[in-house]
Amino acid sequence: MRLRAATFALAAWMLAALVLPAHAQTEPFAIQKIADGDYVHFGQVAMTTAANAGDIANLGIVVGRDAVAVIDTGGSVAVGRALRAAVQKLTDKPVRYVINTHEHPDHVFGNAAFANTGATFVGHHNLPASMRAHGPFYLHSFRDVLGAAAIDQVRLIPPTVLVDHTMTLDLGGRTLLLTAWSPPAHTDCDLTVLDEGTHTLFAGDLVFLDHIPVIDGSLKGWLDVLPRLAELSAVRVVPGHGHRIGSWPGALDDERRYLLTVEADARRLIAAGTPLAKAVPLIGQSERGHWQLFDDYNPRNATAAFSELEWE
Amino acid sequence: MPTIDHAAGFGRTGRRAVLGALSGTLLIAPRMRAAMAADADPWPALAPQIFPDRALEDGTNVLTIDAPYRAEDAAVVPVTLHTTLAADDPRQVRKITLVIDANPSPVAAVFTLEPHAGIDSIATRVRVDDYTNVHAVAELSDGKLYMATRYVKAAGGCSAPALKQTADAIPVGTLRFRELQATDPAQREAQVMVRHPNYSGMQMDQLTRLYIPADFVEKLRIWQGDQLLLTVEGGISISENPSFRFSFKPNEAKTFRVDGSDSDGKHFSGSFPAQDAA
Numbered sequence: 056m057r058l059r060a061a062t063f064a065l066a067a068w069m070l071a072a073l074v075l076p077a078h079a080q081t082e083p084f085a086i087q088k089i090a091d092g093d094y095v096h097f098g099q100v101a102m103t104t105a106a107n108a109g110d111i112a113n114l115g116i117v118v119g120r121d122a123v124a125v126i127d128t129g130g131s132v133a134v135g136r137a138l139r140a141a142v143q144k145l146t147d148k149p150v151r152y153v154i155n156t157h158e159h160p161d162h163v164f165g166n167a168a169f170a171n172t173g174a175t176f177v178g179h180h181n182l183p184a185s186m187r188a189h190g191p192f193y194l195h196s197f198r199d200v201l202g203a204a205a206i207d208q209v210r211l212i213p214p215t216v217l218v219d220h221t222m223t224l225d226l227g228g229r230t231l232l233l234t235a236w237s238p239p240a241h242t243d244c245d246l247t248v249l250d251e252g253t254h255t256l257f258a259g260d261l262v263f264l265d266h267i268p269v270i271d272g273s274l275k276g277w278l279d280v281l282p283r284l285a286e287l288s289a290v291r292v293v294p295g296h297g298h299r300i301g302s303w304p305g306a307l308d309d310e311r312r313y314l315l316t317v318e319a320d321a322r323r324l325i326a327a328g329t330p331l332a333k334a335v336p337l338i339g340q341s342e343r344g345h346w347q348l349f350d351d352y353n354p355r356n357a358t359a360a361f362s363e364l365e366w367e
Numbered sequence: 368m369p370t371i372d373h374a375a376g377f378g379r380t381g382r383r384a385v386l387g388a389l390s391g392t393l394l395i396a397p398r399m400r401a402a403m404a405a406d407a408d409p410w411p412a413l414a415p416q417i418f419p420d421r422a423l424e425d426g427t428n429v430l431t432i433d434a435p436y437r438a439e440d441a442a443v444v445p446v447t448l449h450t451t452l453a454a455d456d457p458r459q460v461r462k463i464t465l466v467i468d469a470n471p472s473p474v475a476a477v478f479t480l481e482p483h484a485g486i487d488s489i490a491t492r493v494r495v496d497d498y499t500n501v502h503a504v505a506e507l508s509d510g511k512l513y514m515a516t517r518y519v520k521a522a523g524g525c526s527a528p529a530l531k532q533t534a535d536a537i538p539v540g541t542l543r544f545r546e547l548q549a550t551d552p553a554q555r556e557a558q559v560m561v562r563h564p565n566y567s568g569m570q571m572d573q574l575t576r577l578y579i580p581a582d583f584v585e586k587l588r589i590w591q592g593d594q595l596l597l598t599v600e601g602g603i604s605i606s607e608n609p610s611f612r613f614s615f616k617p618n619e620a621k622t623f624r625v626d627g628s629d630s631d632g633k634h635f636s637g638s639f640p641a642q643d644a645a
């Protein structure tokens with residue numbers, strides 16, 4: 056049995072190893088330097104598929120004098136391993152921190168690639184509870200999409216260092232300011248990472264560029280967080296999704312406009328007594344031309360916004 | 368191409384063995400394994416369990432079901448029931464049973480319509496756990512059952528994580544009542560909303576390996592003055608923060624009343640002024 060299990064694990068590993076390089080032939084696991092010591096891997100602007108192995112979120116690497124922090128680990132263990140290999144190509148310094156910006160699978164399913172490396176996992180104080188409550192659902196849901204072999208490798212590794220409000224991490228001459236946001240916005244466990252040396256902000260999914268924002272926490276909460284987020288002293292931002300670096304805080308403009316539009320449309324339709332089913336296709340439509348994956352997420356955002364706002 | 372995203376998902380097997388709790392007459396045995404095979408139609412086995420020894424007539428001229436063919440959010444699928452009896456038909460709809468065939472606990476709700484209430488539409492939001500037929504079975508005043516069917520593509524609704532409302536300021540059991548603008552003064556429309564997580568009993572705590580116990584709105588009664596309009600017996604297939612929107616014939620009453628209870632024994636009630644109470 057042990058041998059069988061080991062053989063299976065090896066087979067699963069090889070399969071996973073094949074998935075990414077297959078995709079890598081056309082698009083290698085690219086790392087871009089965006090500032091001194093700051094690197095980003097841009098995930099595809101796409102839904103998770105077996106072909107992209109969940110490589111759809113932007114991942115960050117910060118290299119200090121003594122150690123490295125990675126920000127999010129991608130949507131599968133294969134992506135996490137590719138990220139880890141990319142770090143090893145960059146530097147000999149150890150990964151001291153793995154920071155998860157929130158609970159979504161495309162940001163945390165790669166965590167297992169950094170297990171047993173000595174790295175400390177860091178996240179929002181709500182992240183362990185959210186992972187516990189929703190993790191099994193995500194594992195189940197993504198089994199059909201990523202494939203059984205990829206899902207069987209995933210381990211939900213919650214953070215052991217929790218951020219209540221703010222916290223600084225030192226990588227040696229390089230300070231990271233972590234902020235745990237509330238109330239719920241994109242999710243109820245959103246965390247941002249500001250490299251205070253270069254004023255580079257790794258925003259997780261509190262910032263979307265080109266990829267339509269996804270509301271899985273609270274529309275009103277998100278709009279409440281935005282002005283405080285804008286006060287962070289950054290000059291550039293790495294969005295959670297979207298294939299470019301944004302200027303700060305201008306990068307928030309499109310997202311804010313989208314959220315305000317959804318809010319205004321939903322409020323108007325609720326006030327008019329329009330039922331949910333008739334309201335959803337009308338909400339946010341003026342934003343259609345501005346976003347990729349609009350039809351994949353806008354109806355769900357509209358449903359979430361309507362359900363939230365009808366209790367105002 | 369499957370498009371799984373952050374919160375909606377596909378749930379095909381596994382959870383079926385978990386029997387969603389339903390009370391009293393709504394209690395339904397877990398569906399037989401044979402009926403759970405992929406693509407098997409569960410209805411032939413299900414119908415006799417819900418309506419033992421009753422014939423189901425064609426409901427084409429009795430009621431219709433409105434629901435999206437492809438649901439955007441499996442945890443919040445809008446369903447509207449319309450009664451379509453001809454105006455001169457002496458029969459009335461007394462009861463409508465809403466069944467979501469593929470759900471672990473298929474009976475979503477039973478609506479009892481009072482004879483004088485004049486209810487000809489009821490809209491709610493349901494969880495849908497698989498690609499499934501939705502059945503609505505109307506019992507008429509002639510004692511016969513009439514059935515309408517609609518197919519819905521959605522999956523993962525019953526175990527979909529609840530919206531993030533744990534830190535919510537609105538207490539469980541809070542009622543909202545709203546009369547909608549009516550175009551026809553003889554036929555009005557109102558919406559009752561209940562703040563309630565309506566836990567399906569199918570969300571697992573990964574540490575304890577235990578399912579969060581089902582806790583859902585079991586019964587709601589809606590009165591116009593002293594006149595009972597509508598009784599809803601609900602199950603775990605009704606979405607979080609249950610919403611019921613229905614048409615009714617107005618009387619002279621100055622207030623509406625709503626009372627109800629959940630499966631935990633919690634009672635809630637409220638009184639609301641009629642829109643043009645004057």
Ligand SMILES: [Zn+2]
Pocket residue numbers: 157159241260373
């Ligand atoms: Zn996310």
